[in-house]
Amino acid sequence: MIPVYFGVKIDNEYLIQLENLRGLLHEEADILDPRPIASKIPEEADAVLIPQLTEQAYDSLPYLKRVQLPIVVITSEFGTFSMWDWEIISFLRGEGIEVLAPYSLEHSKVICKALATKRKLSQSKFITYQDKPGEGGKQDSIFRRFYWWQTKCLEAMKKKFGATVEKRSYRELARKAIEIPDSEAVNVLRKISLNISNDLSERALLSAIKLYLALKKDLEKEDSVIGAGINCLNESDYSDTTPCLAWCLLYEEKGLLWACEADIMSLLSMYILHSTLKVPVMMSNIYPFLMGQAAIKHERIPSFPEIVEEPENHILVAHCGYVGLMPQSFATSWIVRPRVLSIVNDNAHAIDARFPLGPITMAKLDPTLNKLTVIEGLNKGYVQYPGSDCRNGMIIKV
Incomplete structure (x- = not known):
């Protein structure tokens, strides 16, 4: 100054x-x-x-x-x-x-x-792994609607913050992961402590570790990378796993922040907040109770939980079957489970984790990048819907 x-x-x-x-x-x-x-x-x-x-x-x-x-x-x-x-x-x-x-x-x-x-930010870069986003993927029509898929989004980030986004091939990354010997993945597992559900197969766990190793090797090529993401849902055909565990391990080791589905706008928001405030962060989907059937159908749940007082001021938070991706150090409970969404490989996995109950803040940069929308809330607890796309969701009062 x-x-x-x-x-x-x-x-x-x-x-x-x-x-x-x-x-x-x-x-x-x-x-x-x-x-x-x-x-x-x-x-x-x-x-x-x-x-x-x-x-x-x-x-x-x-x-x-x-x-x-x-x-x-x-x-x-x-x-x-x-x-x-x-x-x-x-x-x-x-x-x-x-x-x-x-x-x-x-x-x-x-x-x-x-x-x-x-x-x-002006001296660093984000990496996104994708090949043909919005073309021939699982849910192209949905994904193309997101602002972070647009070239103008990346241009705005560069102009506002000097942040560079480099695109690399997810197909190639997944190929390198598959080529890693099982023995190398087993050796890594011997050195780390993970809470793993009994129904997660050995093959699923090894695939998760192999993708972690491939990501780690690729990202270590340069020191300027501060965050990364993979188009893991729409282009899930490229890999036999998901990067959830890899992101958790890379954060704990290197402080690297992640972008589920290569959502670069959420990654930028998370990086600014985490780097400035030094607090736990995650990205997820929010479903206001006011949305009614539109949200209920997407998560394949019968109804929102019954809230007696002010249901209109409550939201359900869920992503990829559970609350949202977070490292172990952020969570009060954390376990690696088999995948929930049918959009990914049967061999994939997901993280079932929880934040502490009590005050919580939702924040995200708006598309102009000129302001940050901030909403204070209260984490009131968790709700489970067996057999749905929301096996464990968080209820927030705003």
Whole structure:
């Protein structure tokens, strides 16, 4: 961050606050040497830092309006904005200047982490494994409707965040996985601890590990990969398994985030949230009770669970037979089970896992990439529908 000051010189109060911020944020930010607000902002800066607000800010609008970076006001010794700065902050916002004014030290640190995340996105890439998405697959007409299938989605991600998406062949990846000897997969299984259901066949488990090994080898070719996804449902004919276990293992080993079905929009949303907040994340489908039969038919369930109070404010969360894909370290319970969906190979698998009960937040970037939709909710529990496409779903009140 580049600190700026108003007027022609820096006073002692400014210098004390600047050193204070360098101490408070030493793990989250590199704070450069201060410059006058009228000077050119250096290219290496991710944000403009204002450690002291004075009445001269009112006369500095032309300089503030030309700033193309986030402007962060941290003027108190506690790593927040000072309460007597609120009027100047409100004035600046009224003039159309976007000002970030953190109300806690943790908030300041989150802002710094978000800035670091944006910088890393511009230096990194996502990998998607697919060959002919939306052409000759299992559910082409459905998949082609998703925004993340469109070239314009990838172009928008590149323009907004500098994020690069590289496409690789799923067919080729699956071929390499099948060629891995059983003995190599068995050797891996001896070294890891997994909770596996009794009805998962040995062949299914070995296939899952082989795909993990093939993915690991392919992704290790370069250091800039921060997330990956596979078009695992629509192009499921290419593989005798699914990548669910592979994604879990790669996250635990490398912190790699995943995109079920190569949903790159969800992956970008997850990466921003996880990298900034350091909290568990997952992607899944949501089925509002208000959708009625449209949702019920898709999951092949007889009805939504009976909710006495405010059923219209409840949703069912489910994906590929269970709640959604998450690593063991995120879950209160976690087990590898045989596949549920008929769209994938009989030899495939799925992860049956649960988040803790209590507060939960749903969030996703909107298609413009200019805002994040955030909805707070409450995980009230889980519901099971034997024989359906929702063997275990999560109920959230919003």
